[in-house]
Amino acid sequence: MSTDRVVHAATPRPHLLRIYLNDHLAGAAGGTGLARRLAESHQGTAAGTDLVNLARDVEQDRNALLEIMRQLGIVRTYYKEQAATLAERAGRLKLNGSLLRRSPLSTVIELEAMVLGVTGKRCGWLSLRELAEFDTRLDAARLATLIERADQQLATLERLRVRAAREALAAS
Numbered sequence: 821m822s823t824d825r826v827v828h829a830a831t832p833r834p835h836l837l838r839i840y841l842n843d844h845l846a847g848a849a850g851g852t853g854l855a856r857r858l859a860e861s862h863q864g865t866a867a868g869t870d871l872v873n874l875a876r877d878v879e880q881d882r883n884a885l886l887e888i889m890r891q892l893g894i895v896r897t898y899y900k901e902q903a904a905t906l907a908e909r910a911g912r913l914k915l916n917g918s919l920l921r922r923s924p925l926s927t928v929i930e931l932e933a934m935v936l937g938v939t940g941k942r943c944g945w946l947s948l949r950e951l952a953e954f955d956t957r958l959d960a961a962r963l964a965t966l967i968e969r970a971d972q973q974l975a976t977l978e979r980l981r982v983r984a985a986r987e988a989l990a991a992s
Contacts, residue, residue: 834894837892837894837951838894838895838897840944840947841885841888841889841892841894841944842889842894842896842897844885844940844941844944845882845885845886845889845896845897846897847937847940847941848878848881848882848885848941849882849902850937851878851882851934851937851938851941852875852878852879852882854930854933854934854937855871855874855875855878855879855934856875857930858871858874858875858927858930858931858934859871859872859874859875861922861926861927862927866983867980867983867984870976870979870980871980873976874934874973874976874977877969877973878938878973881941881966881969881970884962884966885944888948888958891957891958892955892957892958923988924984924987924988925988925989927984927988928981928984928985928988928989931977931980931981931984932981934977935974935977935978935981938970938973938974938977939970939974941970942967942970942971942974945963945966945967945970946967948963949963949964949967
């Protein structure tokens with residue numbers, strides 16, 4: 821007999837769910853800002869349309885999370901969103917080898933940050949889908965759609981990241 825303990829939750833832990841979803845909402849605030857900045861800085865480039873679409877999807881995902889929080893009766897913790905927005909803006913000040921204009925390395929780092937953010941968002945949707953098995957306030961089909969969209973976003977980001985890394989780091 822195994823000594824590992826298996827815990828099956830019959831009901832969510834509201835205080836932990838509130839913290840968890842507000843942390844994801846804070847990440848969404850930072851990710852939305854970063855996605856918008858990437859789209860704006862790549863207008864008219866080969867990646868421009870993909871990044872505009874990504875920024876739109878990231879905003880829609882943030883709105884989906886807000887709707888889920890409303891359905892669950894979870895109150896937003898605004899200070900976390902504000903802190904994440906400030907952190908995203910502070911991230912723009914990183915040293916990247918170029919003082920007066922945007923460095924090609926900036927795009928690589930920002931795309932990598934977006935990969936991390938979308939991966940975290942996908943994990944959040946997966947966790948909520950598990951919770952939907954015993955919490956009827958959650959729509960498992962909607963969560964499956966959000967997971968699929970995150971997968972599509974990751975595929976787009978990886979394609980753009982590889983191209984940006986090649987352009988920024990490879991000798992011409």
